[in-house]
Amino acid sequence: MGECCHRNNGGVFFVMKNVVFYFEVHQPRRLRTYRMKEIGTNHDYFWESKNKEIFLRAANRCYIPTTKLFTEMGINATFSLSGTFLEQALEYEPAVIDAFREYFDSGLGELMGETYYHSLASLWDKNEFAEQVREHEAILWELFKTRPKTFRNTELIYSDRIAEYVSSLGYRNILAEGTDQITSMHSPNYLYRSTSGLNLFLRNYKLSDDISFRFSNWGWNEFPLTADKYARWLDNSPGVMANLFMDYETFGEHQVSETGIFDFLKYLPIEFQKRKIEMLTVDKAAELFGRGDMISVPDPISWADTNRDISPWLGNEMQKEAFSEMQKLADNRNKQLWRHLQTSDIIYYMSTGMSPDQIVHDYFNPYKSPYYAFLSYMSILEDFRREYTGKS
Amino acid sequence: MKIAVIGWELPPAFSGGLGIHTINLFSIISKFADVEVFIPKMSMLYPAYPFSVKLVPLTYSGMKNNYEPLIPDFNNAVTEYNNNVVNYFDPRGTDVIHCHDWITFRAGIELKEKYGIPLVVTVHSTEIDRSGNFYPQKWIMDIEEEGMRKADHIITVSDYTKKIVLEMYHVPASKITTIHNGLGKHFYYLPPKNYDLSGYVLYFGRVTMQKGPKFFVEAAKKVTNKMPGVKFIIAGTGEQVEEMKFLARSLSIQDNIIFTGFVNLTEAIRYYRTSDLFVLPAVSEPFGITVLEAMSSGTPAIISTTTGVGEALKNILKAEFWDTDLIADYIIGVLRYRSLRSTLGSVGQIEAKRFTWENAAIETMEVYSSL
Numbered sequence: 201m202g203e204c205c206h207r208n209n210g211g212v213f214f215v216m217k218n219v220v221f222y223f224e225v226h227q228p229r230r231l232r233t234y235r236m237k238e239i240g241t242n243h244d245y246f247w248e249s250k251n252k253e254i255f256l257r258a259a260n261r262c263y264i265p266t267t268k269l270f271t272e273m274g275i276n277a278t279f280s281l282s283g284t285f286l287e288q289a290l291e292y293e294p295a296v297i298d299a300f301r302e303y304f305d306s307g308l309g310e311l312m313g314e315t316y317y318h319s320l321a322s323l324w325d326k327n328e329f330a331e332q333v334r335e336h337e338a339i340l341w342e343l344f345k346t347r348p349k350t351f352r353n354t355e356l357i358y359s360d361r362i363a364e365y366v367s368s369l370g371y372r373n374i375l376a377e378g379t380d381q382i383t384s385m386h387s388p389n390y391l392y393r394s395t396s397g398l399n400l401f402l403r404n405y406k407l408s409d410d411i412s413f414r415f416s417n418w419g420w421n422e423f424p425l426t427a428d429k430y431a432r433w434l435d436n437s438p439g440v441m442a443n444l445f446m447d448y449e450t451f452g453e454h455q456v457s458e459t460g461i462f463d464f465l466k467y468l469p470i471e472f473q474k475r476k477i478e479m480l481t482v483d484k485a486a487e488l489f490g491r492g493d494m495i496s497v498p499d500p501i502s503w504a505d506t507n508r509d510i511s512p513w514l515g516n517e518m519q520k521e522a523f524s525e526m527q528k529l530a531d532n533r534n535k536q537l538w539r540h541l542q543t544s545d546i547i548y549y550m551s552t553g554m555s556p557d558q559i560v561h562d563y564f565n566p567y568k569s570p571y572y573a574f575l576s577y578m579s580i581l582e583d584f585r586r587e588y589t590g591k592s
Numbered sequence: 593m594k595i596a597v598i599g600w601e602l603p604p605a606f607s608g609g610l611g612i613h614t615i616n617l618f619s620i621i622s623k624f625a626d627v628e629v630f631i632p633k634m635s636m637l638y639p640a641y642p643f644s645v646k647l648v649p650l651t652y653s654g655m656k657n658n659y660e661p662l663i664p665d666f667n668n669a670v671t672e673y674n675n676n677v678v679n680y681f682d683p684r685g686t687d688v689i690h691c692h693d694w695i696t697f698r699a700g701i702e703l704k705e706k707y708g709i710p711l712v713v714t715v716h717s718t719e720i721d722r723s724g725n726f727y728p729q730k731w732i733m734d735i736e737e738e739g740m741r742k743a744d745h746i747i748t749v750s751d752y753t754k755k756i757v758l759e760m761y762h763v764p765a766s767k768i769t770t771i772h773n774g775l776g777k778h779f780y781y782l783p784p785k786n787y788d789l790s791g792y793v794l795y796f797g798r799v800t801m802q803k804g805p806k807f808f809v810e811a812a813k814k815v816t817n818k819m820p821g822v823k824f825i826i827a828g829t830g831e832q833v834e835e836m837k838f839l840a841r842s843l844s845i846q847d848n849i850i851f852t853g854f855v856n857l858t859e860a861i862r863y864y865r866t867s868d869l870f871v872l873p874a875v876s877e878p879f880g881i882t883v884l885e886a887m888s889s890g891t892p893a894i895i896s897t898t899t900g901v902g903e904a905l906k907n908i909l910k911a912e913f914w915d916t917d918l919i920a921d922y923i924i925g926v927l928r929y930r931s932l933r934s935t936l937g938s939v940g941q942i943e944a945k946r947f948t949w950e951n952a953a954i955e956t957m958e959v960y961s962s963l
Contacts, residue, residue: 236921516939517931552907552939571909571936575925 218441218488219434219472219479220401221277222352222375223448225263226318227255227285228545230566234576239583245541250566252292259293262452267299269462273469276308276479279448280352283316283336284543286343297343304344310481311340313348313371319542320513322353322362323500324527332539333369349373350482354544356403356445356503357510360496363394371398373486375445377503378402382495389439391489395496399486403445403503407433412446416459424460427467435475441485445503505557512551518574519550525581534588541580549573593960594626595688596709598677598696602631602645604638609881610692610716613773618643620953625960630680630699632673648676674699683707688960692716694732697739704742710963713743720756721876724801737761744963747771747956749879750900756876769959772904774949775884778857784941785865785890787934792823793923794867794891796860796882797874799830804873804896804913809836811873813843814920819927820848827852827863864889868933869926873913874899883908887944892936894922904947907940 232247270277281300289296303309315321315332316339322329333351340346350373351366358376366374378388386392388402410430414420422429434442447454455461472479480488504512514520532538550570551558567573597618601611618627622643633647650672677699683706690712691700697713704711718736719728740746740761746768748754754770757763793815795808805826812824826836826849833851840849855863864870870886870893877899884901886893887908895902896913909926911918926933 235918236924237917516935518929518935521929521931552935569906569909571907571932574929574932575921578925578929 217435217475217477218485219477220441220443220482220485221275221479222312222401222443222445222482223277223279224352224355224446225279225285225448226282227251227258227288228318228543229284229288229540230254231541231546231576231580233567233572234579234583236579239579240586243583243587245537245580245583247566251288254566255288255292258449258453259289259296261457262449263289263296264293264299265462266448266451266465267296267303269465270308271299271303271306273466274308275465275469276481276484278310278312278350278482280312280314281340282314282318283339284318284540286339301344304346310350310483311344311346311348312350312352312375312482313337313340313369314352315354317539317543318354318545319539320354320357320510320523320544320547321542322357322365323510323514324523325530326365328530329365330369333366335539350375350486351398355512357500358497358502359500360395360498362500363398363400363497364396367394367396367398373399373401373482375401375403375443375482376497377501377508378405378443379501379508382497382501386493386495387439388443389437389441391440391486391492393491393494395494399491400495401443401482401485404443405503407437407442408444408446411444411464412450412454415450415455415461415464425464427464427471430464431468431471431475431477434472434477440489441480505560512557513544513547516550516552516570518552518570519547522547522550522574522577522581525578529581529585529589532584532588534584537588538584541577541584546573546577550577593624593687594628594685595621595690595960596681596686596703597627597629597643598689598691598699599629599631600673600692600695602629602637602641605636609773609879612776612881613714613716614692615641616774616776616949617952617956620949621957624957626685628686630677632669646680648673648680650676670695671698674702678702678706683709688712688963690714691739691743694719694735694739697735701739701742710744711742712745712747712959712963713739714747714749715740715753715757715878716749717878718753718756718760720760721753721878722802724875726801733761743767745769745959747959749773751903752898752900753878769955771952771955771959772901772947773879773881773884774952775881775888775944775947778861779885779888780945782861782865782889782941785937787930787937789927789930790866790868791821791927792825792867793927794825794827794863794870794886795872796825796827796855796863796870796886797872798828799826799832799836801832802875803830803877804875805830805832805836806839807873807896807913807916807919808871809839809843809845809849811871811916811919811923812840812848813845814916815923815927816845816848818924822848822923822927824849825852825863825867826850827855827860829854860885861889864891867891869894869923871919871923872896872899873911873916873919875913877901884944884947887937887940890937890941892926892933892940894919894926901947905940905943907936907943909936 230247316336351371352375356377388404392400394400500510549565550573552570599614603611619642627643630646633649692714700711719732740763748770751770797803799805840846864886872895874896880899880901894909909922
């Protein structure tokens, strides 16, 4: 961090000189179309061919080339690699693990904790949540010999209560969405504190979405976005840091290579250097900026959809019924399988509506219909109930 | 602008979608253009319509009942009607001739050739659809082909039908426009539905090969194997009613199936509203207005992939018409899970209202002005 601030008309006014990159790296184990007649006879629930196809495509377009570029260009960033992502990487394309290992061995990055299954456990059971977090810590240790200090809950779902769970598990830092409601009072460009005492980082959604959503949008008045222009925006922003949190698949998958996203990424550290903007990992930023003001978030928020709440997962009656049926199976003989059935994407595919957000849901939905997603899931739960619960 | 519409029926005569289409579409277009609708003088009519109606006399003119004309020889009646339209036609001031289905094509072709007035034809269904692609009659397909070939522009009621027109009648895609039908105004303001289980599953439509009642009965059998108490309503008339009764008896589900006979609009709404779901396993359905009617009533719908309106709907369940295993799975799912019923029903109710006759009228006017 260079000169951090200057005085202007008596007020203290920081000049932003730091960037905190965080990337979500996650792939669910999607469930296949499961027919009622299979109940009681077929306990194979996963859509292997689709999962492999999607994983390999993302590996070749994004995970491998982007991670190598990060190492090569010396880009500092913090990552969450979900357990379901890691196990698919091991199964389908171990070169992805090698690329990440090389990156983390170089000391450029930080790995963070989450639930292994990228689940919604934080919303219904503290112990279930804790077990899934521990499971994720175990695989991070096994693969990368790292113990995470920073936590990112599924899709940035956050509330005071969730922060408290996370704090009790020994974490220091946590990420959340800088929703309009919060940022109307608190700029996302400073460090805050949760009610339970964690360092709280708020996503700067405007600057993040400029890259992840708008980068290749011809209709955007800032198109095309260059590294030089973007670095200038950061330089001119108030506050101490820009929290740029997004899906890792932004690079090469959501924004395909032809959009020039990789050139943008390549020139970004060069432009940052010209302006003396530093890239920090989350934990490093927490050390530098210490504890900020406390913010209370009583009801869960997230980074998804326009409402930034939990309605993408629990917005309609089907989703609520599916979620509640899954919970009823807690006493079972196959915890690992049951937890795979908790991956939040599965219930996200059941989201309905006519809003523009629905276009995003449809983009990710392998079934192309929330109703088929629901029917398959309910049949799978019924099979699971018969096979793995009650007296065997 | 003056448009001469060669039609076949108008409400309250109630046999297919053609009359409903004609009155809804041209009620709106008549606010912006002079519309003159020709129909055979044989059906029961309202005292007045929002456009001018030209009744064309036919030799046959008895009524079977209040709604259906008595036509001893349908093909003769079609020929006589088309000839008489040409004889009665006054070309002065007419800018467009707009024909609806093969039963009016010959008059349109002759008038275009005689007076050089541009011809638009709307394809509501083809012989391929009506026959369930089971022995389509070649002489009808020939009339359809000639009308489509000679028309300046063709309107199809779905992309599904457009594809049939392209593939079976070899018309260039450049002169075909798909315009979806709208939803009738009776269905616009129905309140949200109650999703408590009623135990009734509805088939509503003509009981004829094209609409797939056989697959409905077969799916019913598979559902009753698991849920014996469910009742299946077959609402409507058609030449396959007796065959379906026989099929139900031979599958031993005659007590589960209710045949209502002819159903009027008020009764139809009641059936839509009181059933847990609506099923249309049509072999080939160019549009399928009943699907929108059921959905706008708040009732979930299962349709075949060969039902045109499905191409524009998301909140619906689709299966191949012959896949009665999957249709039965869907029926059981909708009956078993209240949340599926209420989500599919209430989101679908909103989605169905996107189909308006105003949109159809604007798009039709755009076709006229492109000529």
